[in-house]
Amino acid sequence: MPKINAVIFDRDGVLTYFLFKKGIDAVARYVPGFTLEEGMRVWGALGKSHGFPKNPEEEILFFDQFWQALAQHYTLDPERQTALQQLNYMEFIEVFPDTLPALALCKQKNMKVGVLSNFPLASLQESLQRFKLDAYIDEAISASVIGTRKPEPEAYLALCRKLSVDPGECVFFDDEQPCVSGASAVGMTAYQVDREQEKHDLDNRIIANLEALELIIK
Template structure:
């Protein structure tokens, strides 16, 4: 079947997390490392459940920051800063991200994002990255009720784009997620941004600049 859509993972494929800027915000306010905060965030999610909507996400963060401040004895000013934090400011698109999405759109393909992101605000993060206008369907695992590499996750993403899995090109930075895509019939490549060159015959790309070549190989 011809390729009619391209589906991307977000983290490690379309974006990175600006740890330096995040540390600049948290270090003067919270006596924990970023990783310790993240561990507490994961534990909080396991305890109360990760949000499935924007409204649930607001309550999720409010409860998390209140619990953290209460536990660490942090003052009202820090509490207000944390409650006002928009994490999407730290989600940064790679330099080749917008160009790759534009290439897909110019080829007449639908564009999707399928992420195992555990928050509901995937669309907001894509908008903050400056690419929300180029994405037709954004599917976060917590919202769609399925996570990669489960077949259902890929099937939902394809359905949201109005195509069959066999009509999708899929790119992810995790081998298990790439294998899951192939298992449902998608053409899939692993993105490894640590590499200096592509290894297309092995199903690996070093960046998204190769997308036009991949599409040409696939007849698009």
């Protein structure tokens, strides 16, 4: 393995995870009959027609439009729509217990740390701040902000430029195999994080959790 100077993580499924049931229940409190599938359909249609937000101001507008579209779809009264607009998706995110130790190890090893997410919102940095992860992270970028997404090469290269490193200096972690393959294609040392596995499989570059980091960046 070449000398590693930077560690890059995906956010969702690697550093954090969504509490889907909690989120669905919170929306269903005001939207009788709400399902995640229908919510994602409305979300996707809005993103396709208006584009996903590239900055915090656009994100506020995007959420307003989303709740309006959902209210119209389910024929909600103004009071319920107003209640929906008070929801914050970050309330339904949790940090994996191995996240902070992994980030701390990176800093202990004097590694640059980046987060590269296909998350379609502009508030990636805010979400990291909410959980006090930002103190360990040098750069974080999301797909909607940079206008490209993993596994497109430019997504990885954009973060490399921000970190001032070459792809060959980076080790990359993602829970989705196509994104791992995309990182490998640009020259990164890439691992899939499969939290369903009980053991690490370093030979095939699959790890069960971020505890494997100490075996990788020795």
